[in-house]
Amino acid sequence: MQVVILCGGSGTRLWPISRTLYPKQFVKLFENESLYQKTIKRNLSFAKSFSVVINQEQYFMGLDQLDELKAPKSQFILEPVGRNTAPAIAMAAFASKPDDILLIVPSDHLIENQSAYEDAVKKAQELASQDKLVTFGIKPNYAETGYGYIEANGLEVKSFKEKPDAATAEKYVKAGNYFWNSGMFCFKAKVFLEELKAYAPDVYEQSHKTFTHARVDQSAIRLVKEDMVAIRSESIDYAVMEKSKKVNVVPADIGWSDLGSFDSLYETLPKDENGNTLSKNTIHLGSKNNLVISDDRLISTIDVEDLMIVDTRDAIVIAKKGSTQKVKDLVAEVKKHNVEMTNVHTTAHRPWGTYTILEENPGYKVKQITVRPGAKLSLQYHHHRSEHWIVVSGVATVTIDDKTFDLKQNESCYIPKEATHRLYNQQKVDLVLIEAQVGTYLGEDDIVRLQDDYKRN
Amino acid sequence: MQVVILCGGSGTRLWPISRTLYPKQFVKLFENESLYQKTIKRNLSFAKSFSVVINQEQYFMGLDQLDELKAPKSQFILEPVGRNTAPAIAMAAFASKPDDILLIVPSDHLIENQSAYEDAVKKAQELASQDKLVTFGIKPNYAETGYGYIEANGLEVKSFKEKPDAATAEKYVKAGNYFWNSGMFCFKAKVFLEELKAYAPDVYEQSHKTFTHARVDQSAIRLVKEDMVAIRSESIDYAVMEKSKKVNVVPADIGWSDLGSFDSLYETLPKDENGNTLSKNTIHLGSKNNLVISDDRLISTIDVEDLMIVDTRDAIVIAKKGSTQKVKDLVAEVKKHNVEMTNVHTTAHRPWGTYTILEENPGYKVKQITVRPGAKLSLQYHHHRSEHWIVVSGVATVTIDDKTFDLKQNESCYIPKEATHRLYNQQKVDLVLIEAQVGTYLGEDDIVRLQDDYKRN
Incomplete structure (x- = not known):
């Protein structure tokens, strides 16, 4: 089975730990593992290979975190812009053989019951081999009003329900044949593409055109922005699942959580005897039932x-427990004052490693x-x-203009304005340096890349 | 009148904004003014001159903040260790003429009604001129259990009361002739010294010995540690006021607060329409009645x-409002893990300016x-x-070994281990530099001072 991992999360619901360029799925929330890495590990036993559909800005983060797991080599499909799930899945389907069975999984969900998950996947695979479009319905354990529901009749889907009000959600949970729409799917590549063509032909056509124009190299399929922006943004639910006659639902009681808020994150994290989450650099005096996520500061x-x-x-x-759905309103507010703070951390990830802003002043x-060992920044000037x-x-x-030399620990160098320069770590251990920039304009966009290993020029 | 400012606060009750080496009275809590500065300004109109009794570590902070106000030149008495208020006041009395009237004021209290304060001081001065030891009794506006009380009979003091329980405090407030013991006093230097000699002769003798051994220069009276540690630590209340027959009390309804906790700080700060204190870098969604003190991070x-x-x-x-008395327990807890964090901020004040630790790693x-303009660090090596x-x-x-040269903006230099070096700002504007230290041991105590403008060698 081909496992397709969707990495399209926007990173606002767990702000400030997640940011637009460092979304939830890549944050190492659990014993130094990210949800993306947990997603890969969960599927290792039955995945023939992985396709990762990912924003091109996050490609190297996705690649790095995959490498850390020593997972099998995977195919990356790089989106220059997001167009929701229908086009993303179409790209993975175009990249597969028609009869390949695809298991589509979001990268930012938590599933705590592995064996129940594997059972559900097995059932789904069987149905998919019979040309069904399978969706996974999560058995609801409370009346959540933030999810869509699937009304089932055995394996058949009777209807898809929008996010209900509290009373309706209550009814759904009591009825027993309503399930949360989890965003996980299983089907043959060709069956999905046929149904997409039938029910959302414009999405199909423009996705197909985009895929055929993609620049493909050894490591990735790079979709072209001009093509991609022309695709209508549409979810797989609206485009296909709510219309197709071939849809089946596999009920799944798998300890699922979408970690859509700090409230749900609190539920999943280990806690001390007072109900406070375990966290380094924290002192609690008489405090109870708090989520604390700390960086290096003492809280x-x-x-x-x-x-x-x-x-x-x-x-x-x-935030008050129970109010963390308002984090998205907060992010909208923060954006008005400081867009950068919603996009990136002071520590930013780059294909070659990371940088942290220690101080910024006029x-x-x-x-x-x-x-990182072996990594090379672009040949550039400012x-x-x-x-x-x-x-x-x-x-x-270090290369500065026409000279290249080694700079060892406790040595320094100066790169004048306009000088072409490059930084390269040829060693087997990390290179750490302190950079002091001096100038009238210090934005990250004052960079001219003459050559780049990561094709950013 | 000679105004004596006592700067002996320990800096734990408002941790983490106050620290042992940056106590409450120097924190700029109010429109960029510290309590120490407010204390000086409050007394400017009637002070002939100021005596500041201060820990020697904080001398330059006290001097700087005085300079910012363009206050008259003052006498600093530098304590190498604190020995409570009786010895501190004795030093100021020894440094005065016998008939000088001294107004003793703590540096870390807030007084909001200036004209009532001036009236009270006038009354106290009159009584002091009649050889009375005057204490100021604050009219209590609620049944505080954290203060001592003075039972008055007109101007006479009937008794001093220890911190009462809640019911007793309630009784005191209702009775109308009980006042909070404010820590402010007024008397002739010689009257105080006579009474100290009579009721605490050991404190008097050792204080006198310490004073006569002090090294006096143009700028300060520097008490010697060996003498000072031999003084018995004692408050003016225990040593003199509770025993002397010459004590009078001046009732004062002057908008007084000792800002002994974040709760009392909250009461005094300006607030928005939702009861949140006004603070830069803050966004509140649906929040009410919070104290927020922020540095440069967004809260x-x-x-x-x-x-x-x-x-x-x-x-x-x-912290929960009403629980901020527990901050002292918290500080004790923090001390177990990280003493430095209770002593200094990441930004530390030095006689020549400040430094901020941007990053610290093995x-x-x-x-x-x-x-600062004109300031010079010590000639030193590591x-x-x-x-x-x-x-x-x-x-x-910059001086490195036998060379001295100017380093301009965007220029750098290297100081090898063991090299004698010095940094000097000869200009009219601040000098800002980034220092990267590399070594196996990076403690502040790895410094050998060969010459120092501030007599720290």
């Missing part, structure tokens, strides 16, 4: 209860830069800033 | 009420250093670390 609480305290280097949110900026590099760990191979 | 709240949220660069405290540390300096603003005059 102390005194006599507080039922709070969600989420700390990052540049932003902290303190006229200068200080970064800590970590370059119009408005000069840079100082001080190696604090490892060895840097 | 957001959702639907929370009655919280005290106090954020600094390395620590944040979230093997290296990054600081931003600001040197055994275990080398340093890189990058000037990002201003001009540094």
Whole structure:
């Protein structure tokens, strides 16, 4: 079976730990594992291979986290813009053989009962081999009003229901034949594409055109922006599942959570005897039932209860338990003042490693830069800033204009404005350096890339 | 009148904004003014001059904040260790003429009714001129159990009362002739010293010995540690006021607060229409009646009420309103793990300016250093670390071994381990530089001072 992992999450519901360019699925929430990595591990036993449909900005993060798991080599399909799930799945289907059975899974859900999950997948696979479009219906354990429901009659789907009000949700849960629409699917590539062509022909056509125009290399299928933006944005539910006559539902009681809010995250994390989540750098005095997510700062609480305290280097949110659906309103508010804070952390991930902004002031900026073994930044120059590099760990191979030299621990160099330069870690250990930028304009977009290993130029 | 300002606060009750080396009275809590500065301004109109009794570590902070106000030149008495109020006041009395009237005021209280304060001081001065020891009794506006009370009979003091229980405090407030013991006093220098000699002769003798051994220079009276530690630690209340027959009390209804907790700070700060304190970098959604003190991080709240949220660069405290007396327990807990965090901020004040630790890791540390115009660091060297300096603003005059040169904006230099070096700002504007330290040991105590303008060697 071909496992298709959808990485399209937007990163606003768990802000500030998730950001647009570092969405929920890549945050290492669980014992240093991300939901994306958990998704891969969950499917390792029966996946012939993986297709990862991912925003091109997150490609290297997806690749890195896959490498950490020593998972089998996977196919990456890079979206320049998101167009919802129908086009994303179509791309994976176009990239497969017509009779391949695809298991479509979001990358940002948690499933706690592995054996029940495997049983459900087995059932779905069987139905898919009979040319069914299978959706997984999660047995609801409370009357959630934030999800769509599937009304089932045995394996048949009677209807899809929009997010209900509280009373209706109550009725659904009591009835026993209503299930949460989980966003997981299983079908043959050709069956999905036939049904997409039948019920959403425009989406099919433009997706097909986009796929055939893609630039394909050894590592990835790169969709072209001009094509992709012309696809109508549509979910698989609206485009196909709610219309097709071939839909089956497999009920699944698998310990599923979409971690759609800090409230649901609180439920899944381990807690101490006072109901506070376990977290380093935390002191609680008389406090109970709090979610605390801390970075490197010390967080102390005194006599507080039922709070969600989420700390990052540049932003902290303190919310009442039960109110965390409002985080999206908060993000909208933050965007008005500081778009960057909703997009990136002070630590940003790059194909070659990471950088952290230590200090930013008019006229200068200080970064800590970590370059992975073997990684090379682009050959570049800046119009408005000069840079100082001080190696604090490892060895840097530095090119400045026509000179290349090694810079060892405790050595420094200066890169004048307009000088062409490159940073390369040829060693077997991380290179860490402190960069002080001085200039009148210090935006990340003041960069001219002359050559780049990661095709960003 | 000679106004004596006592700066002995310990800095734990408003942790983490106050720290042992940056106590409450120096924190700029009010429109960029500290309580210490407010204390000076409050007394400007009738002070002949100021005596500031201060821990020697805080001398330059006290001097700087005085300079900012363009207050008259003052006498500083530097304590190497604290010995409570009786010895501190004795030092100020020894430094005065016998008939000088001293007004003794703590540096960390808030007084909101200036004209009532001036009236009370006038009355006290009159009584002091008649050889009375005057204490100021604050008219209680609620049954506080955390203060001592004075039972008055007209101007006479009938008795001093320890901190009462709630019922007793209630009785005191109803009775009308009980007042909070404010820690403010007024008397002739010689009257105080006579009474101290009579009722606490050991404190008097050792204080006198300490004073006569002090090293006096143009700027300050520097008490010697060996003498000072031999003084018995004692408050003026126990040593003199509770025993002397010359005590009078001046009732004062002056809008007094000792800001002994975040709860009392909340009461005094300006608030928005939802009862949240006004604070930069804050977004409230549906939240009410919260104290928020923020540094440079964005603090957001959702639907929370009655919280005290106090954020600094390395620590944040979230406490329930009414529970902030427990901050001292919290500080004791923090001390077990990280003493430094209770002593200093990541931004530390030095006689020559400030430094902020931007990043600290095994093997290296990054600081931003600001040197004031005309200021000069000590001539020094380090055994275990080398340093890189990058000037990002201003001009540094740098000495390394036998060379001295100017380092301009966007220039850098390297100071090898063991090299004697010095940093000097000869200009009219702040010098800002980024320092990267590399070494196996990076503690602040790896410093050998060969020459120092501030007599720290």
